Amino acid sequence: MSLAMTWDEWARHDATALAARVRAGEVSPAELAAQAAAGIARTDPALSAVVEVFEDVVADPLRDGMDPAGAFAGVPYLMKDLGPTLKGRLQEMGSLLMRGHRATADSYLAGRIRQAGLNIIGRTTTPEFGCCSAAENPAVYVTHNPWDTGYTTNGSSAGTAAMVAAGVVPISHATDGGGSIRIPAGACGNIGLKVSRGVFSIAPAASDLTGLVSIQGCQTRTVRDTALFVDRCRGGAPGEFMPYWTPAEPYTDLIRRDPGRLRVALSHEWGDYRATPHLVAELEKAGRVLESLGHKVDWALPAIDFRAAFAAQTDCYIGNFAQTVGNLIAARGLDRPPEGLVEPINIGIWEEGRHISFTDRARMQAVFNTTSRGFGAFFEDWDIILTPITARPTPPIGTTEYLTISDNPSVRDWFSNLWRNFAYTPLANLCGIPAISLPMGRQESGLPLGIQAQARQANDGLLLQLAAQVERALDGKWNEGRRPGVHVAG
Template sequence: MTLAMSWEEWAGHDATALAGLVRAGQVTPAELAAQAAAGIAKVNPALSAVVEVFDDVVADPFKDGMNPDGVFAGVPYLMKDLGPTLKGRLQEMGSFLMRGNRAAADSFLTGQLRRAGLNIIGRSTTPEFGVCSSAENPAMYVTRNPWNLDYTTCGSSAGTAAAVAAGVTPISHATDGGGSIRIPAGVCGNIGLKPSRGVLSVAPYSSDLMGVVSTQGCQTRTVRDMASFIDACRGGAPGEFMPYWTAPEPYAELIKRDPKKLRIALSHEWGDYRAIPEFVSELERVGRFLEGLGHHVEWVVPKVDFRAAYAAQTTCYITNFAQTIETLLAQVGRSAPPPAELIEPMNIRIWQAGIDATYSERTKMQAAFNATSRAFGAFFEEWDILLTPITALPTPKVGTTEYLTISDNPDVHDWFGNLWKFFAYTPLSNLCGIPGISLPMAEQAHGLPLGIQAQTKQGGDGLLLQLSAQIERALGGAWNQGRRPGVHVTA
């Protein structure tokens, strides 16, 4: 098969640039889809990042209603196998329980993606129900990090992180209930934005108030792609419980200007959790870089009851996922308890721990959520940006089961506590509904990227993107120090 461009040309274009080629008549959406499918065929044997390619949509990008006049004009896009549904397509959620599950209708966000001109050509991997830190059940698939195949991508947006980093597509779907957009972006060298609560809809099956912590998004390789994605896909569906944030101007325009001088807090000592010294040094280096851009930078610890916040977050995950599993059992015509041959052991323990939770437990959780959100709100009255490493500990090797839902840890609370030691800095933004972005600005000792996370107040997504664009310009576009992973379409 003759491809429309060389792999170097392909990897050198972000989604905005590819869409520009389509509008200029230099390439067609079908040619873009064919190139992305060829990229999947090239790297997926090593990465296991893509579950399925929709061959019919690769052949005919307009088959499912993609709008060629949208901002992305037919750019190929992978949908994480969790979250928004695609009418008639499989959605198996990384679980044997959901094998063969086909969606009856498109989700609202699916329609937004297609109106934006994104051509959904396949499904990317996720751990079972998106619960754990890596898409890594050997009986299902093991998604590997393109920078070093011995290491995980983290999760839960594992396949998207690997595929975008490996140059398959410049943009693809991700979800985030505690860091699942930002963490895999951070350890794979991509840009990952968790928007504020009330930016991207999870209709019709839930809402931002019912889901509490989970939100939608994507990973990209450039800030302008992320800005255009939010511009095109934001907004609530009819019947939302809450108003949705609006922006005074498109983010694609806002990011062309540098932000004002910002007050930036560097932070990593969060209650019982600390980043390793190597990561603290990288955070400090980035702080000095931002001072060089004219910003005021200090070390600060937000005045938050961190123990109460993480305890409430644990309650939220246990009770939410227990109900998710209960709902899915009913959806496939099964009754409780969850079958051990179809559901991973930690997810069964989560169901056991959470299915009979009381209203009093959830009320206590919500009170801690409120107190935490108010504390971060007060912090952002004084500080514009909160900067942390994306994780506190190094990315583990494949097969490190203590973070996985195939773990044999009998204690669900201990298992979650172990996760917080690793992923200390991302989940509380989900609790509060504030935005956070991971930027590929640092490096781990074993050579994998280390994302640096910026957070700000609710609705401040535009400020995060504006600062990110300023950094991108200062770096000359050379995220990851200009490096590419070893497994890449150009290799």
């Protein structure tokens, strides 16, 4: 098959650049879709990151309502197999229980994505119901990191992270209930922004009030692609339970200017959790980069009860996932999750969480409130908190302790162990504040290490401004200009 570009040429284009070429008449959305599908065929045997390619949409990019006049002009896009639904398409959520499940309607965000000119050509892998650190269950699939296939991508936006890092697509869908955009972006060398509350809708089936912590988004390789995605896909559906907000200036304009001198707090000692010495050294190196750009950098920490915050976050996850599993089995006429079709930790979460009371939930929300106020007070004195994306290195494939196929008999102990590694991301979800993973570091294994920046609520634009400033300082060469071992360009 003849392709529109060489693979080197393809890999050099971000989504904004591809869209510009479509508008110039140099390439068509169908040619872009065919090249992305060929890229999947070229890399996915080594990565196992794509569940399905929508061959009918590859052949006809307008089939499902994509608007070619949208900002992305038909750029191919993959949807994580969790979250927004696509009418008539399978959505199996990484679960044997959900095999063959088809959505009956488009979600509101799916419509926004298509209106933005993104052509949804397939589904990417996720752990079961998005509830663990990697898409790694041999009975379903095992997604590999393109930098070194002996390692996981982390999760839960596993397949998206692999496909963006491998150069197959420049942008792909991700979700984040505790770091699931940022953590795999960090392990795969991508940019991953978790926005504030009130940006991306999860209508019509749910609202931010329902999930409280879960956020939609994307991963990209350039800041301008992330900014454009947020600009064009944000907004609430009719009947939202909270106001959806819009900044005074589009982010695509804002990121062209450097931010003013920022007060940046370096931090890695979050209650009981500490990063390894190598990751701390990488954080310090990132701090020096920001200092060289004129920012004030020092060590500082919000005055919050981290132990109480993580306990409340655990209660939230147990309650939310128990409801998710409960709703899915009820729709199938089942009174409990069937063993063999639902992974052991998720069955345990259902058992633990199905009787959580309103009183339990109110206590949890009281801790959310005090934690959020503590971060709010901190951001009166500081603009940014900088942390490593994780406290420990990315695990090799087969490390089951963080997976929902774990044989840990206690789901609370399982969550506590999860936080030892993934300590720095979930509290942003709890507080509703924005956070971004930037590919500024390197693990001892050679894998990328994301450096996370967090800011006060609705200061998403400042994070993107800072990210764009760093990107310019690096001459666009994230990951020191390296490419992963598995890549479309070889």
